[in-house]
Amino acid sequence: MKKVIPVYDICTLSEFKQEDILISRFAPYRAHHHDLHLAHKHTFYHLVLFTKGGGTHAIDFEQFTVRPYQIYFMIPGQVHSWDFEGVVDGYVINFSEQFFRSFLLKPDHLEQFSFFNGTLTDAVIDLPEAIQKPVIALFEQLVYESEANERMGLDMVRTLMLQVFILIGRLAPSQQARQVSPYNYTLLRNFHKLIDSHYQTLRLPKEYAELLYITPNHLNALCKDMLGLSAGEVIRNRIILEAKRLLINLELSIAEIAASLGFEDNSYFTKFFKKQTALTPEDFRKRTLKIKEYENDKLR
Structure with a gap:
């Protein structure tokens, strides 16, 4: 089952x-x-x-x-x-x-x-x-x-x-300690909100920068300064996180997950996932669910 x-x-x-x-x-x-x-x-x-x-x-x-x-x-x-x-x-x-x-x-x-x-x-x-x-x-x-x-x-x-x-x-009080301006803090928060709403369709920093009415360079510098990551990494990390959340649901095939995340085909999704995690989606699924089954066995 x-x-x-x-x-x-x-x-x-x-x-x-x-x-x-x-x-x-x-x-x-x-x-x-x-x-x-x-x-x-x-x-x-x-x-x-x-x-x-x-x-x-x-x-x-x-x-x-x-x-x-x-x-x-x-x-x-x-x-x-x-x-x-x-x-x-x-x-x-x-x-x-x-x-x-x-x-x-x-x-x-x-x-x-x-x-x-x-x-x-x-x-x-x-x-x-x-x-x-x-x-x-x-x-x-x-x-x-x-x-x-x-x-x-x-x-x-x-x-x-x-x-x-x-x-x-x-x-x-990291914002005060690092003297981050309220404007930059709000900008970063809005960037995260936009990613949550559009990660299935928008993949490029310039697309989010346009929605935020700033330049791609400004967005990238903001992410580097506040998160230590590029804007592209922030977007990719959100896609990978959602992929992992979906992969532990065995009701969904890898192809269905790829489609739900906006990938045109399963092979592209697999390459993307492996590049970010060093595992294929199937390997991640097997490894994660095997750990869960082991934990469940201990509790029986």
């Missing part, structure tokens, strides 16, 4: 659902949704703060070692799985894109936090000792508010979550 990577929305986790928000201690959440250790996607934002336990957590095919006082921020569409060791606990919050939209005048308010930009180096954070207690206290208040059903409880949840985001966002 072919494997299909599951995609969960908050409604799927119905016993915890409350108007686009789910807040829980992690141990009961994990026990109730025991299949979530397998590779899956979410349609919502997902953050987990670990307070005890170990093992590994994989996000978009990169593996991280789980440690106490480590927090993970995940955005919709990312693929993740975990392989825990020992007793694991902490907190989990799932929230939809709409949850803050009616509350904040700025619809893109969350995008100012680097841990919500989809870059994994910014999304996995070890909390320094100085803020561990304040962050835990905020999560305890969040659990209380989610269960108490008091007047204006959801607004209290939103304000507590924003405090968590701001407190943790202050840990890595």
Whole structure:
């Protein structure tokens, strides 16, 4: 039987659902949704703060070692799985894109936090000792508010979550430290948004530069300065990431994946993928799913 990577929305986790928000201690959440250790996607934002336990957590095919006082921020569409060791606990919050939209005048308010930009180096954070207690206290208040059903409880949840985001966002003020102008930061963010919307059809930096009303040289210099990558590399990395996400779904053939990504034929897609990863799509699929099967066997 072919494997299909599951995609969960908050409604799927119905016993915890409350108007686009789910807040829980992690141990009961994990026990109730025991299949979530397998590779899956979410349609919502997902953050987990670990307070005890170990093992590994994989996000978009990169593996991280789980440690106490480590927090993970995940955005919709990312693929993740975990392989825990020992007793694991902490907190989990799932929230939809709409949850803050009616509350904040700025619809893109969350995008100012680097841990919500989809870059994994910014999304996995070890909390320094100085803020561990304040962050835990905020999560305890969040659990209380989610269960108490008091007047204006959801607004209290939103304000507590924003405090968590701001407190943790202050840990890595990379924009201020490197004196990146707000204009350049916004430009780069808009470049990423455009890639997410057009990576299937637009492949050249000059095409994105035209949409951003800047020159290709300006776009390339911006990416080199802020990311250490060329604009072309940023585009190719996004295509490869989506290819990997699709390849672990055995319902899709390599040819179907190539077509969905905008490649004219399967052979061109294979050459492109191998050049970027040193593996053919078929080799990546076999290697990745073999690892997953091994992890699943350990849990049986």
